[in-house]
Amino acid sequence: MDFGSIFGLALGEFLTPTTAAYALAALGLAVHFGYSGLLNFGQAGFMAVGAYGFAISTLTFNVPFIVGLLIAILCAVAFALLLGVPTLRLRADYLAIVTIAAAEIIRYIVTTNTLFRITGSADGLSSFQREFDTFNPFPEGTYIFGWSNRDLYVRVVCWAVVILCALTVWLLMRSPWGRVLKGIREDENAVRSLGKNVYSYKMQALIIGGILGALAGLLFTLPRGSVQPANYATDLTFFLWTVLLLGGMSTVLGPIVGAMIFWVVLSLTQNVLSGLIESGAVTFISTVQAGQLRFILVGVALMLLMIFRPQGVFGNKKELAFA
Amino acid sequence: MTVRTGSNGAAGITPTVEVSILRSTPPDQSKRRSKGLQKAMGALFAVLMTALLVAAPAAQATTPSPSPSPQQFQNNISGFLRDDTRAPIPGVKITARGNGFEGSATSSANGSWSIGVPTQGTYEVELDTSTLPEGITLAEGQENPRSVTFSQTSNLSVIFAFGKGIVLQEQNLAQNVLNRLVAGLSFGLLLALASVGLSLIFGTTGLTNFAHGEMVTLGALSVFVFNGLGLPLWIGIALALVVGAGFGFLQDSVLWRPLRLRGTGLVPMMIVSIGLALATRYLYQFFFGGATQQLPGAQVSDVQIGTLSLSPNTLWSLLVSAVVIGTLGFVLLKTRLGKATRAVADNPALAAASGIDVDRVIRIVWVVGGVLAALGGILWAYYRPGVTWDMGSQILLAIFAGVTLGGLGTVFGALIGSLVVGVFIELTSLVLPPDLKYVGALVIMIIVLLFRPQGILGRRERVG
Numbered sequence: 001m002d003f004g005s006i007f008g009l010a011l012g013e014f015l016t017p018t019t020a021a022y023a024l025a026a027l028g029l030a031v032h033f034g035y036s037g038l039l040n041f042g043q044a045g046f047m048a049v050g051a052y053g054f055a056i057s058t059l060t061f062n063v064p065f066i067v068g069l070l071i072a073i074l075c076a077v078a079f080a081l082l083l084g085v086p087t088l089r090l091r092a093d094y095l096a097i098v099t100i101a102a103a104e105i106i107r108y109i110v111t112t113n114t115l116f117r118i119t120g121s122a123d124g125l126s127s128f129q130r131e132f133d134t135f136n137p138f139p140e141g142t143y144i145f146g147w148s149n150r151d152l153y154v155r156v157v158c159w160a161v162v163i164l165c166a167l168t169v170w171l172l173m174r175s176p177w178g179r180v181l182k183g184i185r186e187d188e189n190a191v192r193s194l195g196k197n198v199y200s201y202k203m204q205a206l207i208i209g210g211i212l213g214a215l216a217g218l219l220f221t222l223p224r225g226s227v228q229p230a231n232y233a234t235d236l237t238f239f240l241w242t243v244l245l246l247g248g249m250s251t252v253l254g255p256i257v258g259a260m261i262f263w264v265v266l267s268l269t270q271n272v273l274s275g276l277i278e279s280g281a282v283t284f285i286s287t288v289q290a291g292q293l294r295f296i297l298v299g300v301a302l303m304l305l306m307i308f309r310p311q312g313v314f315g316n317k318k319e320l321a322f323a
Numbered sequence: 324m325t326v327r328t329g330s331n332g333a334a335g336i337t338p339t340v341e342v343s344i345l346r347s348t349p350p351d352q353s354k355r356r357s358k359g360l361q362k363a364m365g366a367l368f369a370v371l372m373t374a375l376l377v378a379a380p381a382a383q384a385t386t387p388s389p390s391p392s393p394q395q396f397q398n399n400i401s402g403f404l405r406d407d408t409r410a411p412i413p414g415v416k417i418t419a420r421g422n423g424f425e426g427s428a429t430s431s432a433n434g435s436w437s438i439g440v441p442t443q444g445t446y447e448v449e450l451d452t453s454t455l456p457e458g459i460t461l462a463e464g465q466e467n468p469r470s471v472t473f474s475q476t477s478n479l480s481v482i483f484a485f486g487k488g489i490v491l492q493e494q495n496l497a498q499n500v501l502n503r504l505v506a507g508l509s510f511g512l513l514l515a516l517a518s519v520g521l522s523l524i525f526g527t528t529g530l531t532n533f534a535h536g537e538m539v540t541l542g543a544l545s546v547f548v549f550n551g552l553g554l555p556l557w558i559g560i561a562l563a564l565v566v567g568a569g570f571g572f573l574q575d576s577v578l579w580r581p582l583r584l585r586g587t588g589l590v591p592m593m594i595v596s597i598g599l600a601l602a603t604r605y606l607y608q609f610f611f612g613g614a615t616q617q618l619p620g621a622q623v624s625d626v627q628i629g630t631l632s633l634s635p636n637t638l639w640s641l642l643v644s645a646v647v648i649g650t651l652g653f654v655l656l657k658t659r660l661g662k663a664t665r666a667v668a669d670n671p672a673l674a675a676a677s678g679i680d681v682d683r684v685i686r687i688v689w690v691v692g693g694v695l696a697a698l699g700g701i702l703w704a705y706y707r708p709g710v711t712w713d714m715g716s717q718i719l720l721a722i723f724a725g726v727t728l729g730g731l732g733t734v735f736g737a738l739i740g741s742l743v744v745g746v747f748i749e750l751t752s753l754v755l756p757p758d759l760k761y762v763g764a765l766v767i768m769i770i771v772l773l774f775r776p777q778g779i780l781g782r783r784e785r786v787g
Contacts (some may be wrong), residue, residue: 090776093731097531097727101723102769104761104765105766109759109762113444121444122442238597292605292608292609296609298601299600299601299604302594302602306591307587307595
């Protein structure tokens with residue numbers, strides 16, 4: 001077993017586009033849940049809306065990159081409005097059920113064979129990233145960590161987007177607007193009695209977190225150049241919640257560090273286990289089972305975190321969205 | 324934050340008040356006895372669960388699966404070949420092509436065939452007519468080759484009709500609607516089994532349990548495992564219900580009761596239940612694998628009753644769930660325990676103050692919920708048909724839709740809501756393509772929330 005390569009692979013996970021996408025989507029969840037107390041269990045739906053909004057407008061309507069980006073964001077706004085209007089006046093668990101249902105509706109619709117021409121059905125869509133690649137400023141060659149120029153380019157873009165969004169969220173939450181939002185999380189009625197329109201604030205938070213989710217969907221699909229509906233199942237949402245709880249739900253850095261820990265630990269367990277299996281040290285499980293073992297660990301980690309350290313690594317216990 | 328008053332503070336205090344009332348309620352002796360019992364039961368079920376999980380891979384190896392089924396893949400295209408006198412036709416070659424895959428199978432002695440395919444999607448299925456026995460031809464109007472598409476389940480049945488000059492009866496719309504209606508009632512009732520349990524748990528503890536789908540899966544998986552051990556089907560089913568009860572008991576005593584006593588909020592508990600669902604679901608996959616298995620007697624051909632054409636399993640399922648739900652309704656309305664349960668659901672603090680042992684009621688609700696979910700899972704395995712590791716989470720949202728439609732926390736609402744969802748899913752499949760089957764129900768749920776958020780039977784103040 002080559003520990004060097006195992007650790008190398010694990011360290012490589014720190015900066016992958018997928019880690020960036022998870023970080024950004026979890027940041028959106030932090031805006032929803034950590035700062036506003038909105039239980040969004042449909043973040044996978046927002047990511048799918050962003051990814052498919054971009055892919056379909058690029059492939060079917062041949063729009064330029066920037067228009068595709070705008071369409072993806074508009075789709076996320078529309079999706080947030082659609083979810084928020086019926087549920088934001090209701091109790092928190094209604095939003096949870098409606099968002100998870102809506103995310104599944106999106107997944108069913110992009111999976112159905114009826115719309116094969118537009119969505120590519122279960123196979124998904126690909127090669128919508130060509131224009132994105134033409135913006136690559138780095139000349140061909142091998143860069144640090146053995147990355148190709150495209151590897152470097154997508155990583156720079158992804159993390160620039162994450163940092164930019166994190167800064168925006170940080171500034172927003174320090175502003176008077178953010179204070180009202182935190183007030184709503186603590187006690188809706190108190191804020192309402194101060195004359196604030198709680199419904200409108202919640203809707204704005206839902207939209208902003210949703211846009212972050214849609215951008216995360218783009219970071220998830222653009223680097224790999226393809227989008228498949230199977231990636232946007234409810235499990236994705238639950239992984240994002242694990243990431244959020246790992247880092248700390250009402251912090252800006254929390255989701256980013258949470259995503260890094262999540263992927264590094266997943267990579268380590270996977271590679272150590274398959275290394276052990278290949279070397280014959282572990283015989284009672286197969287490599288396929290090793291992959292499933294990781295998700296069992298994710299579930300257990302989610303439970304234990306919620307029970308014993310709900311504030312996560314960075315969080316402040318006073319700032320939890322629930323008492 | 325400075326605005327930390329009102330509902331938050333109150334929510335923190337309420338559970339402790341309940342507990343202090345509770346402590347004074349049960350006499351000391353029975354409490355000690357029940358503690359001992361609790362430990363013994365816990366140990367028993369722990370052993371049972373371990374046995375179940377250890378047995379699973381072994382059972383998988385010796386599965387009594389029908390005919391030459393290459394179970395390497397998760398998805399199957401399968402069917403039965405029978406001639407017009409319903410005698411099986413063996414030795415016929417059938418090929419499936421599509422999504423860059425080609426596989427073939429030969430029908431076995433009982434006429435069954437099954438082709439494992441790597442992904443769900445559209446396939447072209449062709450019956451090799453040259454391998455048909457003398458004198459048997461495909462009925463007129465039977466497309467061959469034909470293109471078939473997977474719906475949500477991982478098993479796809481293809482029916483070839485045979486006979487000399489027999490034209491397959493065109494089913495008229497009314498007949499189709501009637502068939503779907505009965506199938507929908509059956510599906511709705513099996514959904515109701517799960518959603519009534521979910522609703523009871525929600526009513527008494529306030530928990531939205533995302534792990535309920537895994538309780539459903541457990542029932543079907545247990546029957547499959549016990550059957551693989553060579554036990555008769557009815558004993559397997561009885562044991563599976565016991566396992567379901569044990570899982571409910573275990574969940575409450577190990578996880579939810581301690582969390583309630585700590586005063587954990589409802590939202591954290593909901594997230595804990597998601598973690599539990601993930602862990603349990605992948606644990607099932609870890610031991611059971613990704614393949615679709617069949618329970619004994621799951622693949623039978625339809626029977627004709629009057630103008631209805633349905634699988635007998637659907638009718639059995641309809642009967643069983645109707646009887647069980649009727650019994651449950653009687654218990655809830657007429658017995659002391661049922662009244663206590665409804666009292667706890669209405670107002671736990673007041674119920675405790677009037678001498679009801681709230682914790683005991685909640686424990687019973689979890690056990691009953693586990694049994695109902697397991698039974699629902701067994702029926703669901705026959706309805707689809709097939710047993711998979713994620714079969715419960717596939718209908719979790721339909722269960723939620725039923726509960727929300729009826730009104731969160733109302734038992735009879737959950738029943739009506741599930742019936743509506745079941746019938747609606749089946750009826751919309753007349754119009755919608757099969758892979759959009761569940762979308763209609765989910766859309767309806769969201770629309771109902773828009774206009775009547777408390778659901779059909781819910782009371783307005785519950786929503787807040």
